[in-house]
Amino acid sequence: xxxxxxxxxxxxxxxxxxxxxxxxxxxxxxxxxxxxxxxxxxxxxxxxxxxxxxxxxxxxxxxxxxxxxxxxxxxxxxxxxxxxxxxxxxxxxxxxxxxxxxxxxxxxxxxxxxxxxxxxxxxxxxxxxxxxxxxxxxxxxxxxxxxxxxxxxxxxxxxxxxxxxxxxxxxxxxxxxxxxxxxxxxxxxxxxxxxxxxxxxxxxxxxxxxxxxxxxxxxxxxxx
Numbered sequence: 533x534x535x536x537x538x539x540x541x542x543x544x545x546x547x548x549x550x551x552x553x554x555x556x557x558x559x560x561x562x563x564x565x566x567x568x569x570x571x572x573x574x575x576x577x578x579x580x581x582x583x584x585x586x587x588x589x590x591x592x593x594x595x596x597x598x599x600x601x602x603x604x605x606x607x608x609x610x611x612x613x614x615x616x617x618x619x620x621x622x623x624x625x626x627x628x629x630x631x632x633x634x635x636x637x638x639x640x641x642x643x644x645x646x647x648x649x650x651x652x653x654x655x656x657x658x659x660x661x662x663x664x665x666x667x668x669x670x671x672x673x674x675x676x677x678x679x680x681x682x683x684x685x686x687x688x689x690x691x692x693x694x695x696x697x698x699x700x701x702x703x704x705x706x707x708x709x710x711x712x713x714x715x716x717x718x719x720x721x722x723x724x725x726x727x728x729x730x731x732x733x734x735x736x737x738x739x740x741x742x743x744x745x746x747x748x749x750x751x752x753x754x755x756x
Contacts, residue, residue: 533558533654535749536663538725539676541710542683544733544741548676549658550602551742552749559651560602563644563659563666564627568618569596569609570636571626581629588635596643621698621706628710631660634719641666641720660714663725672752673728674745680707682734 535552537545546562553560571581573594579586597608607615617623630636644666648655657666663673684704691698714722724730729748733741 533672533753534648534667534670535654535656536667536670536673536725536728537656537658537676538660538663538674538722538728539658540660540678540683540714540722541707542687543676543678544686544738545658545676547738548742548745549656550605551738552745553602553656555746556654556656556749558653559647559655560605561598561644561647561655561657562605563640563657563662565598565605565607565618566596566640566643567631567636568623568627569607569614570594570640571630572614572618572623573609574630575622575626581626584633584635587630587633588639591630591636592639598647619694621696624710625706628713632713632717632719637661637719660722661720663728664723665720668725671756672749673725674748675724675728675730676741677730677732678734680704680711683707 533556535558537549539545546564549562550560552558570591574581574587574590577590579590581587595610598605599608600606606613607618644657648657648667659666663670663675681704684700684707687707688698688700688703691703731741731744
């Protein structure tokens with residue numbers, strides 16, 4: 533069973549994806565973490581994010597691995613644990629630039645498909661183009677969204693809990709900037725996949741959203 537979860541930054545994809553993977557014993561794949569790792573390897577190489585050819589070359593040669601259970605997933609870059617490093621604002625900003633490069637997306641999509649297809653019980657993948665590009669024939673597709681202000685509040689709270697110095701205003705600005713890049717890129721822009729169940733999480737708590745997703749998945753399994 534392949535479950536695709538798409539949506540903008542801060543809509544709850546990662547948390548809910550992990551919850552679903554645990555619920556059904558599926559592999560969990562955070563594709564955003566893969567793009568962040570690719571961006572980090574470019575940063576470490578000292579290359580310019582504007583040099584698209586060089587960025588694609590570096591990304592193609594990077595060995596990116598995701599290991600462990602959903603709640604304790606580790607990201608390895610060329611054998612080094614970079615789980616914490618990829619969650620910095622700099623890595624996030626770089627990832628949003630790197631992810632607009634077609635050559636990089638092609639590399640990542642091939643890798644993501646290989647991982648999903650090789651998962652014995654199935655896989656939960658979350659990102660921006662899972663149901664539209666990576667697995668257009670996924671068994672179940674969700675598109676999670678929320679107002680920018682709601683997403684910024686959640687992201688700001690997460691950053692505060694992790695001791696990161698930022699502000700709500702700056703977080704909202706970053707969310708809006710990321711949204712603009714995601715929807716306007718020429719290759720695999722953020723869009724609602726065909727046949728996806730759209731859930732606006734602005735006014736819903738985590739359990740409400742999770743229950744809605746469970747209901748949809750269980751109905752699919754019952755009819756399969």
